[in-house]
Each structure stands twice: as C-alpha cells, then as structure tokens.
Amino acid sequence: MRNWISPSLLVITFILSALGHYAGWDPTLQFILSAIAVIFVAGFLGKATENVAHYAGQRLGGFLNATFGNAAELIIAIFLVREGLYDMVKASLTGSIIGNLLLVLGLSLFAGGLKFKVQNFNVTLAGLNGSLMIVAVIALFIPAVFLNTHSITASETTTLSLVVAGILIFSYIAWLLFSMITHKKYLSDVADASQGELPHGHETHWSKRKSIVFLILATVMVAFVSEWMVGTLDTITARFGLSEIFVGAFLVAIIGNAAEHSAAILLAMKNKIGASVEIAVGSSLQIALFVAPVLVFVSYFTGNTMDIVFTTIELVAIGVSVFIAKSIIQDGSTNWYEGLLLLVVYIILGVSFYLV
Template sequence: MKKWISPALLAITFILSAVAHYANWDHTLQFILSSIAVVFVAGFLGRATESVAHYAGQRLGGFLNATFGNAAELIIAFFLVKEGLFDMVKASLTGSIIGNLLLVLGLSIFAGGLKFKVQNFNVTLAGLNGSLMIVAIIALFVPAMFFNTHSITDEDTKLLSLIVAGILIVSYMAWLSFSMITHKKYLEDVTDKKDEVLPNEHAPVWSRNRSILYLILATVMVAFVSEWLVGTLETLTERFGFSELFVGAFLVAIIGNAAEHSAAILLAMKNKMGAAVEIAVGSSLQIALFVAPVLIFASYFMGNTMDIVFTTIELVAIAVAVFIAKSITQDGATNWYEGLLLLVVYLILGVSFYLV
C-alpha cells in the first residue's frame, strides 16, 4: 500500500518545495520541486484514503478513493480559477477525465491482465458508468454548440453554464443515492464480495481515527503545494513554449492523478478489477459531474464567472476517451490487450496536444 511513501521523503519534498517558493528560486526549479511534492503528498493522501476506505466498506471506500484522489486536481484547479486562468482550468479538467479513462484505467487493465488472463466486474455498473459519461459529454457539448453558433450572448452563456452546472451536481447527488443507498447490493462486485470473506492480509497499519487525521493533514498539504505549483505554470508555458492546453491536460493532470494511478493499478493486480474501475471511471464521473460544476460556481462567487464552454479539441478528446472506455468495459470483462488499446489512444492524444 504505497510503502514507497515514507514520512521522511514526504517531509523532505514538502519542505524543499516550501523553501523554493518562499525563497523565490528559479520558477522551473520551483515547478519541478512542487511537482515532486504533489506526487508524494497525493500518494500519502491516497494511502490515508485507502486506510479510511477499509473501515468504510467497499462501495463507500471506492467513492472515497475517487473523491480524495481528485483532491489535488480540485485544489489545483481552484487556484487556477482564482488566478483567472480559465483555459488552463478547462484543459486540466479535460486531462483529468481522459487521464482517468485512458491512462489510469488502461494501466490498471494492462497490469491486471498480465497477471490474470481475464478479469470480471459488475456489468450493470459498467453500463451505468458509460451512460453517465455520455450525459457529461452532452452537458459539455450543448453550451459549446450554442455559443460557437452565436445563438446566445456571452452573458447568456455564463447563465447557461451555471444552470447546467447546477443540474449536473443534482444528477451526481442522485447517482450517489442510487449507487450507495437504493441500489447498493444491485451494483456490488461479485469478486470483491467473495474477497471480503477471506482474511485481509493488506489490513491498514493505522487506526480509524489516525487515518482520518492523516487524511485531513494530507489534504491541507495538498492545498499548499498546489498553490505553489500553480504559481509557476505561466512562466513554464512561456519559457518552454508549451500550450496551456498541453500543460493543463497532461502535465497538471498526470501530476494530480498520482494517487489514483497507484491505487487502481495495485487493486487490479490483486484481481480486484471492480474496485480499480470504480476508482478510474468513478473519478472521471466525479470530475465531469461535480468538480467542473463546483468550479463554475466558485468562479461566480469570486466575481468572474467561468463558462462551461470547452474547445472543440477538448470535446473531441473527452468524447474519444468515453467512447473507447465504454466500448472496452461494457461487457464487464477485460484483458491486457484492451488495456494496451486505452494507452495507445492516450499516447495519440498526448502527441496531438503537444503539437497544438
């Protein structure tokens, strides 16, 4: 369970990042140190989340993994909104969605498939996840269509964005109620249910209260290192000629996804593909249906409303990721080659975004 994240390394990377920021070192060095710190802090956050999830149960545990796995991304995006870097915010949201659906899910399926010939999970849950992602695409596509065809004004676009954001949040709350309360047993994963009767050789080393304390501490640390990281991005894009789209969609997204990468892959290698899919796909759903809308409202209360209009490139990337992920997971069974296909699509998008 992320044994590579020792308290000593965590403290060293965090302190170095803090010194670099407050001593105003070179911005490139600040970015590197802050990125390393985010990876370690996010990993520690993931470890604390897994420990809390152990006491919370399978379904709630998967939700907690997805939620706190997104904490780094949400906090980074919040500071980007605060700085008014809306294009980079949307790029980072795009990167989070495609990163979870293609990179995290792809690596999980590939790694698990190398160890187990075929891995199965709840086919009904896979179908519902796919339908929810299609709803998210519709919610992103409609405002962009009306705006780009000049059917509505800028102010109307912002109003539409707030309304759509509110609808998505309500939809996500309804999904949580459906999946965790009214239809909890209906969506249980068979393999995970069988594993629950076996002795848990990977029991958490921390007590419930200590796990919660570490979860809060890690979230606070993520807030600090995220702010330091965001402060270096504008200089980084100018110095190396990177586009905001590439930085937001790939660099920031990969760094912010560090906790989910390791958690989902380790679960897949233990033949718990249902839990791995829950983290990867569940995290994408949370980004699209909750995190993005929350950022819309956050920008509104800051006095400068960010619209929900994504670029054509971003919409195509998200649609492609949803299409291939839904196609591969809809039968409730995966193998290593399907994981490789997801990674191939991610590489294609990555190269394309770099050249923009």
C-alpha cells in the first residue's frame, strides 16, 4: 500500500530539510522542503507501524495501527501547542477532520467510481462510524455554545475543556474495546463479507526487530521534520498574507495526512472501498476523539491549557462534513459522482477559510 515510499527519496528529503533548517535557508524553501519530508517520513511511519502490527497480533496490532495512524498530525500539533499557536492547532484539527471526510473520502470514491460503476461496503460499520462522528460533533459544539451564551470564567472554561476531553478519550477507548475485543469477530466477518479480506491485511517485508527499530526511527524523524516545519509557519503566514486558520486547516492538515490519502485512494482503485471508507472515517474519528483531547491535556501540563472551544466557521465546517459524509456512506453503496460532491464541498470550505 505504501510501496511508493522510496528509501533514497526519504533520506534525501530528510537531509535537505535538515540542511535548510540548520543552515538558515529562506523560510519559504525551508517550509517546502520540510513539508515534502513530512510526507515521506509519515509514509515511512505508516509502513513501519503496519509491519510491527503484523508481528503484534490482531488485537495489539489493531491498537498500534489506531495509535500511530495519526502520529504525524499529533506530533505536528504538539509542536504547535508548544509554540502557543492554539488557533492554528484547532484549525489543523478541523482541517484533518474535514480533509479525511471530504478530500480523502471524496478522492477515494471518485477514483474508485471511475474504475468501477458502483462500489459496495458494509452498512453496519459505516453506521457505527457515522454515529461516533455525530457524538464528536456534539461534544465540540457544546463548549462553544456555553461559552457564547453564558458568562464563564477562564477557570471554568479550562475545567469544561478538560472534562469534555476526558469523556472523548473514554469514548475512543470504549470504541477500541468494542471493535477489537467484544465485537472483533463480528466486524471482521462483515469486513470479510464486503471486501473479501480484512482491511488491514498487509504483507510484511521486514523482520520483527527491524520493524521495531524502523518504527522508533520513523517517529523520531517525524518529530524533527515537524518541528522544522512548524518553525517556518509564522513567516509563511506573514509573507503570503495567509490566516492561521487557513494554514492550519488546509496546508498543515493536507501535509500531515498525505501518506494516508494515497493509501485510501489506492485501495478504492482496487475495489476495496470498505477499507478506504474505514481509513477516511476512522482517521477523522481518531482526530476528534483522541488527538484533540490529548492535546488539551498536553497543553494543561505545559501550564497554559488550550480550551476545546472551536470557532463558528470551524464548527460549521466539521458539522457540514459529518452530515454529507454520513449521508453518502449510509446506504453502503458509492459511485464517482458522490465522490465529486464531497470534493465540491471541500473546495467551497477551502475558499471560505482562505477569505477569513
């Protein structure tokens, strides 16, 4: 699935990004080099995770895939939190959610639909994922509504954010328990029925020790290139007159998700649309239920808690994305036109964010 990752290009892009950072090259060039490097190392991290998951067994392997699935976005966001760029953090979270639901899913349905007239997948799994996304939207809407309609102190806002973040993490852990333990066989059976094979069935090419070493190495590389890229964002936003919300929601989100984008699209073109939907929707769920709450707690331990209150345009974007994505996948059947509709909504949101 990630055979496009060339080891030589991975090393070259990482070295060039390092040279640009430490030699003090032009910030725009640094951003471009680090962005390209992030794409390659994120893909490398994904491949390493898949190989480790193969040796870990289904349960632990599923947990590893879930945990490291959005590792690049999480690490980038942690560096943004450290820099105090909370608006950009929340924008990048918004961008990851709508990017997966509209761009990744849209491109997957469109590419798969051009090759296959109609593609089918399991309705039950899609319904469960859709319901979880609605819960996530509700959890993000409530703090914003209360903050805008009631007089809440900074301390109360922090408490509300931490409580909501804790509840979301609990919901995510419960989902892992449901999907990988209590109903693992049921969900595996429905995946087999719709796809002919398990969505996470990948070939392994590395030994167990090599896979673990590469997983550690990939995580470290992601951390370095993420820090280098984040260091250029202030200059990029000022030089090109871009808002933090646009940079976070579109540039940072697309870069961090690039490796996963390719995986979903390639699977759709192999008529494994169920796996593509699982990647796109599952990734959005992980961002909303796990990554965002974790960042709230990370900021809390740094001494300046990031609230979980999103702006109106961010909430509207997330709500619209969940609504149309759930509407399209709820019947378990897709075609290229439905993919095009998702892409149209993504473009509309992109223009709106750019003009904010």
